[in-house]
């Protein structure tokens with residue numbers, strides 16, 4: 001079977017997205033009324049954010065959440081049908097001074113749920129304290145290495161995943177901990193509060209597998225660098241870099257360290273043998289997915305010692321007015337970018353596949369969760385840590401299904417899949433959710449038919465769909481585009 005790059009690279013020469021997706025022009029240009037408040041984003045990201053009360057005309061200052069009225073700083077996210085590494089530690093939620101224009105943290109807070117095998121709890125704004133986090137980490141991580149047989153089977157039982165018992169279940173299975181998912185953990189306040197520093201020490205002492213997601217260069221300063229490097233192959237650093245141009249990055253992510261500093265972070269870790277991987281999120285047409293930019297970007301990635309790249313397109317919940325205005329203010333046509341790049345748009349996947357193509361050309365392995373036109377990654381886990389931390393792909397049903405279908409080429413029904421991957425592990429509520437996704441009964445962009453080449457071919461005895469991967473279908477979407485528009489390049 002041809003690999004993805006052979007199948008798709010031919011389209012790079014034939015499709016010009018700018019000739020397919022029209023530009024947008026606001027009918028009435030936005031002009032801010034003198035004296036009116038302008039929200040910089042809808043969530044509490046800056047100290048001076050005020051919310052005007054329309055009835056009284058008064059301005060109310062939004063205060064940051066005080067530490068901590070929450071059950072736990074450790075969470076398992078319920079993207080379980082989707083995210084293979086759902087065990088997360090965010091020490092701060094709600095206030096991020098990096099102010100990235102594309103940030104969808106606010107939507108995450110509203111839409112993500114904190115259960116893995118059970119109930120749905122909305123995320124809350126919070127700020128972690130050292131004492132609370134330390135106590136919890138020590139308690140939860142002590143479950144590491146508990147034999148699966150000693151764990152109580154969960155089938156038929158309930159309990160919030162934020163509860164220690166459920167967190168320990170993830171730890172017993174050594175699901176890697178992801179540090180900084182919905183917010184940055186190394187913000188300037190860290191220099192004073194040191195919650196991240198303490199957490200790293202505890203995690204290191206437990207020798208627990210860790211993925212650090214960051215845009216900060218604090219981690220190459222001491223004592224951070226020393227602690228992280230002492231974790232050896234138990235740690236992977238993922239640094240998000242959207243654009244190689246420092247001026248453009250400054251406009252896009254005004255509070256974050258420059259792109260140059262972030263490449264330096266990757267280089268320093270890679271130089272001492274710690275896996276430093278670059279993330280491009282979002283990878284979007286009219287933003288950073290031109291051939292010219294991708295070519296330069298991957299060259300710098302290679303020079304920074306990166307052997308792994310991962311990326312994603314634009315989150316489907318982001319089409320919020322406040323986010324749009326931020327892009328229009330920058331002179332970027334949000335409408336056009338969104339039309340072409342939001343997740344599960346075929347052209348969005350095209351941007352992602354193109355980025356991976358340029359990564360490959362520079363000898364860099366790649367992964368994405370945007371499987372549309374990327375039916376397989378270079379690692380069983382889309383975050384590119386499966387080779388060192390073990391394959392956790394089963395915790396993303398879509399990921400596991402895709403790997404299974406591509407590998408076997410055979411039809412697969414839900415029961416066979418469930419028995420092979422989950423058995424007693426899955427809570428009934430999550431099993432039902434998996435089943436709904438499997439049967440295309442969920443109004444969501446990430447269903448199995450999102451993966452190009454995967455189609456339902458039958459129903460099994462329980463009336464669930466049977467899926468199969470058909471390689472001859474790869475490229476179908478792009479062939480249709482060429483049929484409609486001709487070759488635009």
Ligand code: SF4
Pocket residue numbers: 096097098099100102103104105182183184215
């Ligand atoms: S660093 Fe992350 S959380 Fe902070 S503003 Fe940027 S995208 Fe949002």
